[in-house]
Amino acid sequence: MNSLWLSDNNIFKNIDLNNNLDKDFSTDVCVIGAGIFGLTCAYYLTKLGFDVTVLEKSDIASKATGNTTGKITSQHGLFYDYLTNSYGQKFAKDYLDVNEEAIENIKNIIDEEKINCDFKYQNSYVYTTKKDELKFIKKEYNAVSDLGYNCELVTKTGLPFNIVGALCFKKQAEFHPIKYLAGLCKCIIERNGKIYTNTTAVDVKMEDSDYITYANGHEIKSKYVIIATHYPFINFPGFYFTKMYQSTSYLIAVDTKKTLFKGMHISAGVPTLSFRTALYNNKEILLIGGMDHKTGHPSSYKDTYGKLEDIAKKYYPDSNVLFRWNTRDCISLDKLPYIGHFSSSMPNMFVGTGFKKWGMTLSNVAANIIVDKICGNLNKYEYLFKSTRLKPIKNHDEFKNMLVQSTNSLLLNKLKRPNMSFDEIENNSGSIIEVNNEKVGIYKDKNGKIYAVNPICTHLGCLLSWNDIDKTWDCPCHGSRFNFDGTNLYDPAFKNLDTYDL
Ligand SMILES: Cc1cc2nc3c(=O)[nH]c(=O)nc-3n(C[C@H](O)[C@H](O)[C@H](O)COP(=O)(O)OP(=O)(O)OC[C@H]3O[C@@H](n4cnc5c(N)ncnc54)[C@H](O)[C@@H]3O)c2cc1C
Structure with missing residues (x-):
């Protein structure tokens, strides 16, 4: 969608x-x-x-x-305590300053070029609902305050559930990207x-x-x-x-008659949950995002969109999902x-x-x-x-993960026998099977029409995995994505998969 x-x-x-x-x-x-x-x-x-x-x-x-979610902010989760500890205060302050300048640069472009893109200043919050996470918010508050930035610790944000605490950055912004x-x-x-x-x-x-x-x-x-x-x-x-590796997150946009909160919000801990409002047909609607995972790793509708929809229903029982989507971003090891x-x-x-x-x-x-x-x-x-x-x-843990993942997908998984046979694949689903000792990626559409691809990523040769939510072949090493028929959708690969006539 x-x-x-x-x-x-x-x-x-x-x-x-x-x-x-x-x-x-x-x-x-x-x-x-x-x-x-x-x-x-x-x-x-x-x-x-x-x-x-x-x-x-x-x-x-x-x-x-x-x-994207379209939040324009220098509050990048809980980040400044990490930056100060890893690189020192000047580095952290420069990172904060340059991102604050970027908010104003975007606003200046919008004003100068008269771009109508629903730009709105909003406060940004990183919140927690868990007592044991409050210490991380307080540490971040101290780190940011020590940089001379006027942030605020609060216990109420307007979200429709109780929080234990939140760190607020004022005069951040949102827009229609x-x-x-x-x-x-x-x-x-x-x-x-x-x-x-x-x-x-x-x-x-x-x-x-x-x-x-x-x-x-x-x-x-x-x-x-x-x-x-x-x-x-x-x-x-x-x-x-x-x-670098890629991480995928999911979003839903829902309509509700209930009054919505102000500001942009993101959870301090995992699973990450992100909230903002946006305009759709001149009416405010609610965006809820999160449930991220490493791109190419298997997940289910229930664990992604399903969880976001449960949250929407819990706090906005009349909510009606208008849009569902997901995308990924690159994250470096530092x-x-x-x-x-x-x-x-x-x-x-x-x-x-x-x-x-x-x-x-x-x-x-x-x-x-x-x-x-x-x-x-x-x-x-x-x-x-x-x-x-x-x-x-x-990030040594993620570096180790990347090495293990790449070794598995480039080498070890290619030697493993798939545990599915052709007949076991249901309609509207896909899997890797083995034909004459070769791995073949099969997708059967809703009517049983078969699409067969070579499930090897055209970027660097990793074995792809089936993504049943989007009906795509995803690369667990570097995050490339291909449609069920082999068409390349997402970088870094740019070539389509080889296909087989059946
Ligand atoms: C779920 C989610 C929510 C997010 N929310 C926020 C947020 O609220 N605030 C925020 O600041 N950031 C957010 N981000 C991050 C932000 O969306 C991205 O960092 C940003 O959009 C990346 O922009 P880009 O131009 O680098 O990449 P893209 O927008 O992906 O643009 C790259 C373009 O290059 C094209 N391309 C690729 N290969 C080739 C090729 N070989 N030849 C020609 N063209 C090619 C692609 O088709 C694409 O259009 C979010 C990310 C995710 C995953």
């Missing part, structure tokens, strides 16, 4: 996008990926007079950004930028001091390239696949994004990734850093996110 944000087909109606690249040409900057990060870069660069071309594999912002991006697209095109949809970049190569991007059988020559594909689709150099040079061996090629589910502000931070690099300006926050940093592993 589409997200609330992507449900309105009219938003891009009057915007002159190019559908499908059909020629070779040169441009100053080639931006690969039209999510919030790529489009923010293109917006700032066209405003400065650069000739910019954006390439987008599918539709504008149809991936992470079109399925797709209306915002449509506004950016309009500005980019008015300033002679080009946006190509249905255009998949498959490689980028250096040629003297320029870059050639290969897409849809054509070549785009540029001085600068920005990899804004969410998870970088180029593996070597860069090696981002050794430094919980900091990678922003800057894609690799030290590729000057003038840049990246922004690993926004760890806080990409509304972090994409703006990333765009400003990269635009400064292209313009030769010093950016005082660049050091926070250095993409070529050498000691990126702070």
